[in-house]
Amino acid sequence: MPAYYVASDIGGTFTDTVVFDDSGHVGRYKSATVPDSPATGVLESLKIAAADRELSLADFLGSVETFAHGTTIATNAMLEGKAKRVGLIQTRGFADTLAIMRGFKSQGLDEEQIKQFRTLVKQPPVVPRRLIAEVTERVDYAGRIACPLDEDDVRRAVEQLREAGAEAYAVSLLWSFKNPEHEERIAELIQELVPDADVTLSSSFLPRIGEFDRTLTTAVNASLRPLLRTSLDSFAGVLADAGLRTDPLLMQSNGGLATFTEVEKRAAATVMSGPVGGVIASKVLGDREDLRNIVTTDMGGTSFDVGLVLDGRPTMSNTTAIGRNQLALPSVAVRAVGAGAGSIASVTNGVLQVGPESAGAQPGPACYGRGGERPTVADADLVLGYLNPDNFLDGRMRLDTEKAREAIRTHVAEPAGLSIEDAAEGIKTIVDARMADLVRQVTVEQGYDPTDFAVFAYGGAGPLHAFSYGAELGAREIVVPITASVHSAFGIGCSDLTMVEERSLPMQSSPGQTDFAADIDPAEVTQVFAELRSVAAGNLGNAGVDEETIEYAYTVEIRFRAQIHVLAIPIEPELSGEFTASAVNGMVDRFINTYEGRFGKGSAFPDGGVEITTFRVVATAPVASADLDVGTDVRGTAGEPGRRKVYAGGEWNEAVIYTGDHLEPGFEFDGLAIVELPDTTVVVGAGQHARVDAFGNVHLEGDLR
Helix, strand or coil, X not given: CCCEEEEEEECCCEEEEEEEECCCCEEEEEEECCCCCHHHHHHHHHHHHHHHCCCCHHHHXXXXXXXXXXXXXXXXXXHCCCCCCEEEEEECCCCCHHHHCCCCCCCCCCHHHHHCHHHCCCCCCCCCHHHEEEECCEECCCCCEEECCCHHHHHHHHHHHHHCCCCEEEEECCCCCCCCHHHHHHHHHHHHHCCCCCEEEHHHHCCCCCHHHHHHHHHHHHHHHHHHHHHHHHHHHHHHHHCCCCCCEEECCCCCEEEHHHHHHCHHHHCCCCHHHHHHHHHHHHHHCCCCCEEEEEECCXXXXXXXXXXXXXXXXXXXXXCCEEECCCEECEEEECCCCCEEEEEECCEEEEEEEEXXXXXXXXXXXXXXXXXXXXXXXXXXXXCCCCCHHXXXXXXXXXXXXXXXXXXXXXXXXXXXXXXXXXXXXXXXXXXHHHXXXXXXXXXXXXXXXXXXXXXXXXXXXXXHHCCCCCCCEEEECCCHHHHHHHHHHCCCEEEEEEEEEEEECCCCCCXXXXXXXXXXXXHHHHHHHHHHHHHHHHCCCXXXXXXXXXXXXXXXXXXXXXXXXXXXXXXXXXXXXXXXXXXXXXXXXXXXXXXXXXXXXXXXXXXXXXXXXXXXXXXXXXXXXXXXXXXXXXXXXXXXXXXXXXXXXXXXXXXHHHCCCCCEEECCEEEECCXXXXXXXXXXXXXXXXXXXXXXXXXXX
16 A cells, blocks of 8 residues: 555635645645535545545544645634634733734734724723733842732632633733743642633743733633644544544644644644745745746635745744734734635725625625525636536536526626626626735735736635736746645655743843944854753654754844844754854844845944844754656647636637646637636636646746736
C-alpha cells in the first residue's frame, strides 16, 4: 500500500483537500462545507479521494502518513461573537485598558463604513467591564515587586467573575513579562476556587511589552481555547474512527504547522489558519519557476484575500487582524475584503452594491438550488456564460441558470432598470473593481510597482475573475496554478512544523552613540536568543521532532527611542553561536536601512538612540511529505475545443472552450477562451495570451493593462 500525505482547508463554502502520494502526484478534491460539522465536509472529500484510488475510506486513511488542515473555528467564533465569556484579572487601576484601546475608530472597517461619520465609533471591548476585575499588586519596569499580591483580593475577584458568568479566565498584569510571579500565583488561586478552569497567563502566553496589545491578545486566546479544544478533539476523534492512525496537525497564522496539543495553548494563533496556506503554496510554486515577487489573490466563496511574496519570502506582519481587532501575534500578512463568489448583490437607492454579505454554504447562491433567492457573483458568472452549469464540482452539482436569472431580475435588474445580462455584468464589474482596489492597497500604496510582480490567482473563483482584476493592475503576468481551487490546502500540505517563541527585554543605546554594541550587550542578546531557542526546540521535541532537523530564524523588533511603533528586522545570516558586537551594529544598520526604505531617505535619526523591544525565534522542522510532481500527468488528449457565447462589453461574444485534457505542457492559446477544469474555471480575456508550463500552471500574458 503506498503512503499518502493529506491536507485539507475548511472554507466558508467548500472544503478543499489535496492528497500527495509517493510518486509526488497531487490529487485535488472538493466537497461542500458543513458549518455545524466541519469534520463531515472533510470526510466527504476524503471519501472521494479514496474512491479515486479504488480504496475504502478506512484503507485509504490507514495509509496516510501525515494529515494537516486549516480551520476557521477561531475566526468564526471571533467574527460571530460565539467565543467563551472571559473573566479578566488586571492590576488595580487598569481595568479600563481594553475600553480605552487604541482609539482608531476605522480599525477593520471598509471604505463605505469609514465614510459613515455619524455612526463611526470604536469597536466594543472583547471583554465587557462587568467581567473585568482588579487586584492589588504592582511590579515595576525592572521586574521588582513594588506592592505584594493581595491574595484575599484575588479570591474576591475570582468569585466576582464566576458570579458574572465567566467561562474562562485571563490574567494580564503590568510588567508581568518581566516578573511572572504574581500571575502564576493568581493561576494557582483560580484553580483552587474553580477547579478545571481554563486559565491563560499573559506572562507565559505572550511575554512582550505593550499593555493593551498583550491584554487584548491574552483575553482573546482565553476565549477561544475551550472552543478550539472541543472542536479539535471531536475532529480528531471522527478521523480516528474513520481509520486515521496519525495525529492531525493544524495550520497556524504564522504559516507553520503545530500539533493539536501545542496549538490548543495558542488558540489565537490560528485565526488566519486557512488564508495563509495559499501564500505558502504560491511561494513554493514561485520557487520552482523562479518567480520571486508574487501578489497572491484568493477568491473563495465569501472573501477575497491578498498577500505578498517579496524576494521569495512571504511578507510577515507583527500583528494578526481579526474583525476590528489587531492581535499581537506574528502572521503571514493577508488582507481581505468581502468579495467572493457568494457575495450578495443588491440595489439601494438606485446604486448597485456587491458584498460584503455572503450567501455562504447554506443556502448558497440561487443557482445552487438550495433555497437561496438573492443574487450573488456566482449567479452573475453563470448568466454571463463564464460558468458551465454541467461542469460545477466535476459535474457532481448542476447549477440552475433559470434560478440565477430570476434572482438577478428580481433584486438587481428591475430595481436598477437594466436587462438581466447588463445587471449580471454590472455585478461582475463591481466585484472585480473591489478586488483590484485591494491589490493596489497591498502593492502601490505600500510603495511597490505591480509591474514587478506576477499575480497568482486561486480559490474556486479566482481563476475566473483574474483576467479582469489582474488586467487593471498592469501586472507582469497572471498565473493560475494547477492547484488553484485547492491552493490553500496545497500550501498547508507543503508547510513545516513551526514554533514561535518571543520575549520582550528592552535594550537601549544612548543618544549620540554610534557604537550601538557599547550599550546593547552582545552577551545578553546571545543569552536571550539561546533561551528562546531552547524553549522552541523543547516544544518541537515534544512533537517527536529530531533536534538535528530543526532550523532557526531570528528576529528583533526595533524602534528609535521615544517612538511607539517598531519594525521587525530579521537577522542574517542565522546565528549559530555567540552574538558579536559586529552583529549588534550590523543589526541596527539593517534597521536604519529598512526604516529609510519605508519612510524615505534621511528619515532615520540614529543619533537619538535605538531601542530593541522584543526578541523572536522561529523554529521549523520538516514534516514527512512526498516530492512534488504537480501537473505532469496532463497529456493533451482532448479533441477539438468547443464554443460558447459569453456576454461581455454589453454584447454576446464567442469564446473557445478547452478542458483540462488540452493543457499539456507547452500548449498555448489566445482569448477569449475558457478552460473548464474539474474543480475551477479559467478565463483568458480577449487580447490575452495563455501558455501552459511544465507543471500544468496556466500563465496569462498580453493585454494586462
